[in-house]
Amino acid sequence: MRLPNDFLPLIREKALWMRRRAFRMVYEAQLGHPGGDFSATDIVATLYFGVLRHDPKNPADPNRDRFVMSKGHATGVLYTALAASGFYPEDWLDTYMQPESRLNGHPNRNYLPGVETNTGPLGHGLPVATGIAIAAQLDRAPWRTFVLTGDGELQEGSNWEAMMTAGHRKLAGLTLIVDRNRLQQGAGTEETNGLDPLDEKIRAFGWDVEVVDGHDHAALLEVLGAPVGDRVKPLCVIANTVKGKGVSFMENKAAWHHGVPNADQFDQAMKELV
Template structure:
């Protein structure tokens, strides 16, 4: 973890996060293009959040992925495996070469993360609304046992329309699970339309606050803001934390940005070349 009081150490950490995020973006676009499957828009909106967590915040050991003292991370928006598998490979959980098998027949890197296939995956996700209930249970277990691990859950904003999330939020707020952090990837687009057209979420911050959560709103592509809020000691708070990270769907690829068709679009050969040049 970064010493946030040391500007030099923080700048070095930010450089690492930035470099890892850039690599992840290029790698996931190639994975989606080669597989002709995937969800590149949501992958790209979540990349900076994942890079910050894995290279600036989380405590983990890829050589001992079930270490009981590890922090727990749950990718609740489980369809965005391009970004998730990329960060796991970058963190050393499995060889980078394995990414080339993404969504191929019999590959362990299938469309939704499966904990029995790859190290570093805490729970299977894909059906939306499941990650936070599981993460809340993990946080409760830590609270009861007095364990020092922290639990982080990444939600999609469209996924926030699932009622199971609000049951978990109510439980987390009631139990004052200060070891639980939710990050909402607030890109405002879901499959087929904008979130506010489908089932409006705003004011999202006030909704979480009503469930007794502390809420912070940040730019989800600003590494310094992300590192500052996600890296704070959990002992300094009395409630669970919800970070609403305002992001851009398709971030980094001009024709994908804020374009709902790229929720699960596949680039043509020409579009792939454009994306790789823009991400170089």
Template structure:
């Protein structure tokens, strides 16, 4: 079993996390550009979270992806496969060259992650609102077995309009699943509009507290804050953890920043080249 989290201050992973987050943005945008398909805005808002998980927090072994002692990660916002496939490749689950097949006919890297095709994918996602219920079930199993693995799940914020999330939240709070961590990519944009124009979510932190969760609200692009919050031991907390990570869709590129058009926009040649100049 490979422990990715650092052993102490002498092995501070934050510089590596920052390096990997930049690489994820550049690699995923190249994938979207070449395929002319994808969801780059959400890829960019989630890049720092994914880099922190895989290079500072999660316990896993890419050579043994079904090790029963591994930490589980569920990518509930399954449409953001550019970032997810990039981090899985960077973490060693499959070669970088595989990313060049993104969205091609018969590729294993299709628009939504499929556990039957790729190692490192815990469950198929894409239809929104499924990831947290599945992760809650995994955490319940761990609780019953007195297992020491942790379960993490990343959702979008627009995704929280699906009622299945709140059924899972109620169950997790009731069962005091301290082994469960939910991270919300709170970029405040969804397909076509802002979340608050579609169905009001705020005060989002109070909603989760009312369901029996411990809540932390952080800057979702601050690698240090992400690392310290997600790596903290859950032992004795007695509640599941909800991390509301405030982010920006399209983070890192001027014309994409906080722009709803880039939920599933694809770049032309000039836009691609400009983005690569800015992503340094």
């Protein structure tokens, strides 16, 4: 049996590859959301290479764990994770944002295996994931549902509707991960429409809440990989992250929400992402 920590070298390797590959996609397309890609990379890599039980050759397996990418604009991280997992060939990534590409600016399940629901408008992933988790609860099925939201996204009221429903129905099979990079498109979350104390708010909706370093693979693996066990509430993992994580000139800069690199910036980033 593999111990959880056996996954750590693989997660580290994949996270690095995903950051480099996603940034090249954004550079070549001159489109994308690299800041949010990088804040979420360690979370998504931990899920895909240490937690999720699924078969990329059978993406419709009814017993798969589901992952819903609510922050659908962070396609760089999602598309590289799916390619690295084997849902489709890596060379599909070369078509990112091109006319008629399967790799749209926001994910489309009808063209891309491994995508559970089409996202892009914010506040959609958690309510859909709540429905998925209700299906598992009705069937007493062991598979789990994970959903990743941004933090600014939690300003959408639909999330709080769904949090009430998930808490009320005690959806222990549902795990919400909040990419808490504290920046939204134009400014900080706390200066725009503050979320804190986020943990207390979500706990008050009937959830268990854990707060972790969202770039610490071991910490993420421990909390996300733990079995549901005796837990009776849905779980929210607030992952404290850094927008643009891994590239010095991008870190904690709101402008890199959908900023795209020039040639010098791309070269510099490739030197740092090693």
